[in-house]
Amino acid sequence: MNIVQEESRRDQKKLQRRALLIEIARRSISTKGLKSLKVRDVAEAAGCSIGSVYNEFGDFDGLILTVNRETVHALTTRLKAVPADDPLRQLHGLADAYLGFATEHANLLRSLFEHRMEDDRPFPEDILTMVMDAFALMQTPLLRLLPDRDPGDVALLSRMMFSAVHGIISLGLEERMVAVPPEMLRERLAQFVDTHLAGLGVSRRT
Amino acid sequence: MNIVQEESRRDQKKLQRRALLIEIARRSISTKGLKSLKVRDVAEAAGCSIGSVYNEFGDFDGLILTVNRETVHALTTRLKAVPADDPLRQLHGLADAYLGFATEHANLLRSLFEHRMEDDRPFPEDILTMVMDAFALMQTPLLRLLPDRDPGDVALLSRMMFSAVHGIISLGLEERMVAVPPEMLRERLAQFVDTHLAGLGVSRRT
DNA sequence: ATTCTTCTTGAACAATGTTCATTTTCATAC
DNA sequence: GTATGAAAATGAACATTGTTCAAGAAGAAT
Numbered sequence: 001m002n003i004v005q006e007e008s009r010r011d012q013k014k015l016q017r018r019a020l021l022i023e024i025a026r027r028s029i030s031t032k033g034l035k036s037l038k039v040r041d042v043a044e045a046a047g048c049s050i051g052s053v054y055n056e057f058g059d060f061d062g063l064i065l066t067v068n069r070e071t072v073h074a075l076t077t078r079l080k081a082v083p084a085d086d087p088l089r090q091l092h093g094l095a096d097a098y099l100g101f102a103t104e105h106a107n108l109l110r111s112l113f114e115h116r117m118e119d120d121r122p123f124p125e126d127i128l129t130m131v132m133d134a135f136a137l138m139q140t141p142l143l144r145l146l147p148d149r150d151p152g153d154v155a156l157l158s159r160m161m162f163s164a165v166h167g168i169i170s171l172g173l174e175e176r177m178v179a180v181p182p183e184m185l186r187e188r189l190a191q192f193v194d195t196h197l198a199g200l201g202v203s204r205r206t
Numbered sequence: 207m208n209i210v211q212e213e214s215r216r217d218q219k220k221l222q223r224r225a226l227l228i229e230i231a232r233r234s235i236s237t238k239g240l241k242s243l244k245v246r247d248v249a250e251a252a253g254c255s256i257g258s259v260y261n262e263f264g265d266f267d268g269l270i271l272t273v274n275r276e277t278v279h280a281l282t283t284r285l286k287a288v289p290a291d292d293p294l295r296q297l298h299g300l301a302d303a304y305l306g307f308a309t310e311h312a313n314l315l316r317s318l319f320e321h322r323m324e325d326d327r328p329f330p331e332d333i334l335t336m337v338m339d340a341f342a343l344m345q346t347p348l349l350r351l352l353p354d355r356d357p358g359d360v361a362l363l364s365r366m367m368f369s370a371v372h373g374i375i376s377l378g379l380e381e382r383m384v385a386v387p388p389e390m391l392r393e394r395l396a397q398f399v400d401t402h403l404a405g406l407g408v409s410r411r412t
Numbered sequence: 413a414t415t416c417t418t419c420t421t422g423a424a425c426a427a428t429g430t431t432c433a434t435t436t437t438c439a440t441a442c
Numbered sequence: 443g444t445a446t447g448a449a450a451a452t453g454a455a456c457a458t459t460g461t462t463c464a465a466g467a468a469g470a471a472t
Contacts, residue, residue: 038427038428038429039429040428050429050430051430051431054429054430054431059430060428118429
């Protein structure tokens, strides 16, 4: 009951505040949009100084990127929770899960896709990888549905399909330029997936 | 050679500088991205004071929105220039024109879709309308290809299809999260359109 | 030439990201 | 328990950038 615990106690407190800061930032982004996120607001809400935010995340981008990282992670978790028993149902499930996530966390998803780095610093590799991995999740069910096609082809197809779904959803949810009436989005999205699959030679689900 | 001409000369000068300011802002956004656009830079580059920019556009958003407005306009012009003789070819032409515009003016298009208003001011109605009109341009050829479907249905279908194309392109061109290798994007996009049309029951083009 | 309107200017202000010298905290050693 | 040194926290000060506005300049009308 000495070194290790003392250290862990300190670390635990540090981690706890780090989590608090992230949670506050996420809540702010989620409710008021990325543009309204201010260092001072976060620091004040967390009951600490501005400098502490910088100690923890390096700079403001660091905080935003941390939130975005967790957003991709949450999204991925949700997408991976879609049952993989039936490939056709899985594809619909993936599209629907994305829609659900985008509906519930519109501003967080926007923060992920719209945030630009300060100056010309490179976009973090790990986030990039996570997003690409998420967008590749349609590959597995598509491969099962299209066993005769070239796997490399299917890999591209799946990312295209997911990108298309992303486009439909992100524009559809954009309250300012409502491309599709919200209440219809869900069923239209399913219809879109069906149509596209039909175009790929897959018969519709029963 | 008096009142009218004097007035018009003054107005002309004013319009000329307005155009200059817009051009400078557009060039800046186009080359360095929206985030790097600064009032002072624009004013200095145009050889006028900061205040003049405000006189002309009200605030910073005003300048950005003006550039964005012209971006939608240029996009629409380009899309409307696509030959409308053959509906199938037109659909491909629209997708390809959008890709071409997005490739040549990636940052301008991002500015249009990613810019958020200061505070919670509403998004300008006219830009919204122009974007929606642009996204409805697939409706006419689709109606010709699907004469038996409910027109309201086709209206939605066309906006979905355009949104899908938008998603594929905007993610595909995102150098940070390259979902699709750029050199393939063009042909893949055509393939996507074909596939989706096939799903809608339209036979591929010859 | 005078007056009146309009436009222009840029200093000053406000909001906000960032730095860093100072202070505080705290684990460790004795 | 106290001393010590490292690590963290602090917030005043700074830098950048959008915004305002009183004062001045320019131009049109008479």
